[in-house]
Amino acid sequence: MAGAPRTVRPAARRPAASESIQPARGPRGFWVVAAVLGFSLTAASSPTPLYSVYAARWGFSAITLTVVFAVYAVALLGALLAFGTLSDAIGRKPVIVVALSLQVTSLVCFIVATDVGWLLAARLAQGAATGLASAGVSAALLDLQGAGRSGRGALMNALMSTGGLGAGALGSGALVEYAPHPQQLVYIVLLVTAVLLLAGVGLFVDETVTDRTRPRLWSGIAVPKQARPTFLAAVPCLAATLALGGLYLSLGPSLASDLSHSHNHLLGGGVPAMLCGTGALAIAALRSWSPRHCMIVGCVSLTAGPALTVAALSIQNAGLFYASTVIAGVGFGVGYLGAFRSLVSLATPEHRGALVSAIYVVAYTAFSLPVVVAGVIDTHIGLRDTATGFCAVLAVLAFTALIATLRTPATAKSAAPPQLPAGLNDLQSS
Structure with a gap:
């Protein structure tokens, strides 16, 4: 492919040295990398039902919990900003291995934790791991999706x-509520x-970056010129989606407990799981x-769901709260899918890592910053009023995202994705 970066070449020796990505030799590499991404997010949300246990046993306040969340967010964003394109320079596998480590x-740290200090250390390492993995794993999924499987990576x-x-x-x-040793x-x-x-990564994942360069730090985010109109249109949708996720993973269990008058940890974990x-x-x-x-x-679902949540909180109706969660969940899923697909289809290989990192910086800022603010406000006005205000703002943001999406110029919506090397189809809308 003319214009492909010289820093990446196919592992198989072919005459066309400009081809930059080596397709996977089989499906195992793709699915192992997909499992790594699923595991990273599973690990990130697993402390959610335990926060009330930690607070009761160690006697910390909502402010402390906010600090714990902020530490995770700062570490995650710092890793993205510093190492967002590291996998383009040294390879996908080394970055994934370091993230898993x-x-x-x-x-x-979580297993041996005896106080808040251990919890902070655990979330610091976990945030760095998630941030480091995000761009590298996502880029590997695009590399490994295979010929004839356009869109599978997204x-x-x-x-x-x-x-x-x-x-x-x-x-x-479920484990906290019904299994022994709930904290471990x-x-x-x-x-x-x-x-x-x-x-699995060591044995089954094919490295697609075969010509290594010297990594440069703090060069990880950039939006290619051809993607900027679409990026600006997608940012409100992306922000609304991840802000909703942050709300449910932080305040969701407490809201469920408050409305249902139950302290069952499975019920608390079930609310973000429902979303x-x-x-x-x-x-x-x-x-x-x-x-x-x-x-x-x-965007329609992200407007309607939080609006119904406001109504559920005002009349203290648990059933309406669960229904609003399901409606919002539709937007949480397809809104993110649409925003991510619309953006990565516009990135050429040399811009892929930088653009994916930019997407994640926006996403995780929206995921974390509002929750930190809400945690501070919660100590002054209470959980229910804080969640009501959060949801009202979120509904307005989602409606703004809907207007922005509808008004996106046709050239930005339908820009043709660039051609990629033989053996790798570009991500594009189905």
Whole structure:
């Protein structure tokens, strides 16, 4: 391909040295990498049902919990900004291995934790691991999706992200409520899984970056010129989607406990799992839709769901709260899928890591910053009023995203994706 970066060449020796990505020799590499992404998000959400246990046993306040969340977010964003394109320089596998190793470190900290200091250390390592993995794993999914499987990388990115978040919250809630050693068992299970995935990456994943360059730090985010109109149109949808996820993973269990008058940890973990599970099902059902249609449906759902949540909180109705969660979950899934697909289809290989990193910086900023603010406000006005204000702002943001999507110029919506090397189809809308 003319114009492909000289820093990457196919592993198989072919006359066309400009071909930059080596296709996977089989499906195992793709699915192992997809499992790594799902695991990373499962591990990230697994502490959610345990926060109330930690608070009761160690006696910390909502402000402390906010600090714990902020540490995770800062570490994640710092890793993205510093190492967003590292996998383009040194290869996908080394970055994935380092990310999994950091996850192992964080899980060990969780297992041995006896106070808030250990919890902060665990979330710091976990945030760095998730940030490091995000861009590298997503780029590897695009590399390994294979000929004739256009769009599979973006689809699995959305499915594993939403499904992983839901699985972590639900599985952790069940183990905390019904299994012995509630503060350790979930992390022991995850630790074993991480070790197995490390072995799987080493044995089965094909490295697609075969010509290594000297890595440069703090060069990880950029939006190519041809993608900027679409990026600006997609940012409100992306922000609304991830802000909703942050709300449910942080305040969701407490809201469920407050409205249902139950302290069952499975119920608490079930609320974010309901949101993420609905999102995953919506992605699977609507995966053939165009990115634009996904974003429109996602924004409508993200407007209606939080609006109904406001109503549920005002009349203190648990049933309406669960119904609003399902409606919002549709938007959480397909809104993210549409935004991600619409953007990565516009990136050439030399811009792929930088653009994916830019997407994740926006996404995780929206995921974390509002929750930190909400945690501070919660200490002054209370949980229910804080969640009501959060949802009202979120509904307005989602409506703004809907207007932005509808008004996106046709040239930005339908820009033809660049041609990629033989053996690798570009991501584009189905």
